Amino acid sequence: xxxxxxxxxxxxxxxxxxxxxxxxxxxxxxxxxxxxxxxxxxxxxxxxxxxxxxxxxxxxxxxxxxxxxxxxxxxxxxxxxxxxxxxxxxxxxxxxxxxxxxxxxxxxxxxxxxxxxxxxxxxxxxxxxxxxxxxxxxxxxxxxxxxxxxxxxxxxxxxxxxxxxxxxxxxxxxxxxxxxxxxxxxxxxxxxxxxxxxxxxxxxxxxxxxxxxxxxxxxxxxxxxxxxxxxxxxxxxxxxxxxxxxxxxxxxxxxxxxxxxxxxxxxxxxxxxxxxxxxxxxxxx
Amino acid sequence: xxxxxxxxxxxxxxxxxxxxxxxxxxxxxxxxxxxxxxxxxxxxxxxxxxxxxxxxxxxxxxxxxxxxxxxxxxxxxxxxxxxxxxxxxxxxxxxxxxxxxxxxxxxxxxxxxxxxxxxxxxxxxxxxxxxxxxxxxxxxxxxxxxxxxxxxxxxxxxxxxxxxxxxxxxxxxxxxxxxxxxxxxxxxxxxxxxxxxxxxxxxxxxxxxxxxxxxxxxxxxxxxxxxxxxxxxxxxxxxxxxxxxxxxxxxxxxxxxxxxxxxxxxxxxxxxxxxxxxxxx
Numbered sequence: 001x002x003x004x005x006x007x008x009x010x011x012x013x014x015x016x017x018x019x020x021x022x023x024x025x026x027x028x029x030x031x032x033x034x035x036x037x038x039x040x041x042x043x044x045x046x047x048x049x050x051x052x053x054x055x056x057x058x059x060x061x062x063x064x065x066x067x068x069x070x071x072x073x074x075x076x077x078x079x080x081x082x083x084x085x086x087x088x089x090x091x092x093x094x095x096x097x098x099x100x101x102x103x104x105x106x107x108x109x110x111x112x113x114x115x116x117x118x119x120x121x122x123x124x125x126x127x128x129x130x131x132x133x134x135x136x137x138x139x140x141x142x143x144x145x146x147x148x149x150x151x152x153x154x155x156x157x158x159x160x161x162x163x164x165x166x167x168x169x170x171x172x173x174x175x176x177x178x179x180x181x182x183x184x185x186x187x188x189x190x191x192x193x194x195x196x197x198x199x200x201x202x203x204x205x206x207x208x209x210x211x212x213x214x215x216x217x218x219x220x221x222x223x224x225x226x227x228x229x230x231x232x233x234x235x236x237x238x239x240x241x242x243x244x245x246x247x248x249x250x251x252x253x254x255x256x257x258x259x260x261x262x263x264x265x266x267x268x269x270x271x272x273x274x275x276x277x278x279x280x281x282x283x284x285x
Numbered sequence: 286x287x288x289x290x291x292x293x294x295x296x297x298x299x300x301x302x303x304x305x306x307x308x309x310x311x312x313x314x315x316x317x318x319x320x321x322x323x324x325x326x327x328x329x330x331x332x333x334x335x336x337x338x339x340x341x342x343x344x345x346x347x348x349x350x351x352x353x354x355x356x357x358x359x360x361x362x363x364x365x366x367x368x369x370x371x372x373x374x375x376x377x378x379x380x381x382x383x384x385x386x387x388x389x390x391x392x393x394x395x396x397x398x399x400x401x402x403x404x405x406x407x408x409x410x411x412x413x414x415x416x417x418x419x420x421x422x423x424x425x426x427x428x429x430x431x432x433x434x435x436x437x438x439x440x441x442x443x444x445x446x447x448x449x450x451x452x453x454x455x456x457x458x459x460x461x462x463x464x465x466x467x468x469x470x471x472x473x474x475x476x477x478x479x480x481x482x483x484x485x486x487x488x489x490x491x492x493x494x495x496x497x498x499x500x501x502x503x504x505x506x507x508x509x510x511x512x513x514x515x516x517x518x519x520x521x522x523x524x525x526x527x528x529x530x531x532x533x534x535x536x537x538x539x540x541x542x543x544x545x546x547x548x549x550x551x552x553x554x555x556x557x558x559x560x561x562x563x564x565x566x
Contacts, residue, residue, distance in 0.1 A: 137486075137487065138472050220473070221448075221473035222469060224468075232470060241475075242449065242475065252449060
């Protein structure tokens with residue numbers, strides 16, 4: 001091994017070790033700081049209680065529920081649109097139209113979420129308030145619609161990828177049998193790309209779970225349990241952003257590490273699940 | 286003849302700005318002269334009610350001396366106190382007096398340069414212009430949940446409140462609500478500016494902002510017959526008021542001290558007055 005090869009190998013290895021160590025260090029940091037709560041016997045009360053600081057109740061269950069409802073709603077709203085868009089790009093209109101759409105979607109991945117939040121406040125919030133009277137317009141639905149826009153590029157690009165990986169011979173065989181584009185898509189491409197679609201949905205869900213700005217700006221941030229999608233609600237991420245400014249020694253502040261741990265564990269589980277489905281698809285004949 | 290009047294015009298044209306500039310140092314000489322020869326950065330964060338005054342003061346100082354850079358961030362009173370205490374910023378603003386615990390823990394020095402009221406605000410088209418204190422308590426605790434009960438349209442009341450770090454919330458909760466309950470269904474916004482944006486966009490919303498932030502986009506509500514104005518806050522008739530503080534960790538450095546001196550100077554206090562707050566001098 002030459003000197004430069006040696007240097008290259010070890011500098012890359014150092015980079016790899018660093019990037020693996022940082023998330024692990026974050027996890028250890030949060031676990032250490034959350035340790036007082038984890039062992040105090042108030043863990044269940046904090047995980048499953050309501051947030052009512054005046055009565056010394058610091059439960060984060062409303063935020064966990066808000067996070068889940070919001071992420072699932074967003075992905076559910078985005079899914080059909082993303083599937084259609086990916087189908088258009090990869091099968092229905094593979095020419096200049098498809099290429100143009102693909103470029104637009106790639107550009108959308110770079111839009112900062114605060115822009116979506118800002119646009120949502122002035123365009124979507126009044127519409128939701130007037131169309132579904134009663135609420136203030138700051139609601140789970142408002143945030144979910146904007147969040148759907150945020151996660152759709154991730155989903156579309158992954159869908160396109162998995163459609164593109166469907167074997168060319170399958171398409172040719174279907175075409176030889178006289179299948180229309182729709183038949184080809186629904187009976188050949190979709191079943192073959194099933195795991196890729198699942199991976200796209202899960203990654204979209206991960207992005208929706210982790211986003212802060214849109215929920216903070218549009219979901220209303222009420223600490224009550226949401227009764228329906230027109231209710232104001234708070235996510236774990238928005239909760240952290242709102243409480244981080246509280247006094248270091250306050251019990252509010254200590255529960256933040258539990259919020260962080262919960263988010264960390266949830267997203268890790270999601271990523272593991274994605275890995276698993278990706279591997280399964282790779283092994284398919 | 287024509288030549289003469291042209292010459293006259295040219296002289297006047299150039300002398301007017303000259304006169305203007307010549308007169309500038311006379312009126313502003315004292316507070317801004319302190320910055321002469323200084324350079325460096327002043328980092329400010331915390332209370333969002335303070336921001337209009339901070340911006341105007343920073344603009345005056347930085348245009349007089351471009352070597353001085355002043356950065357202003359929000360975050361809320363809690364953030365301001367915490368960040369200045371941890372040494373992250375030079376000045377931490379708070380819309381409430383720092384607690385004894387905070388002062389002793391961080392060794393804070395407080396500078397109170399204005400008095401500010403906290404006003405209940407509604408959308409300009411809202412017909413409700415006056416409330417009693419007990420009505421306000423019932424609105425924020427959720428007992429009154431429809432504008433109809435207050436003489437308005439048959440629409441649900443949308444409550445807006447502030448986050449845990451807000452000094453505005455602290456003062457409103459203590460002095461307007463008597464530490465009463467705030468309904469957990471209330472929307473939470475993160476700054477005085479965001480509160481104003483939310484209320485000005487929601488015809489059925491009610492919230493509270495610093496009096497200095499009130500403009501045409503929201504309408505202030507009289508409390509027990511007293512409208513929240515500079516006069517009523519100053520006279521003490523309007524009870525929901527607080528001091529605006531700038532805090533430093535220990536004694537401020539020379540640059541930060543000059544900034545604080547500017548806030549207390551006639552020019553600084555004029556900015557305070559123009560921003561809708563009550564000067565302390």
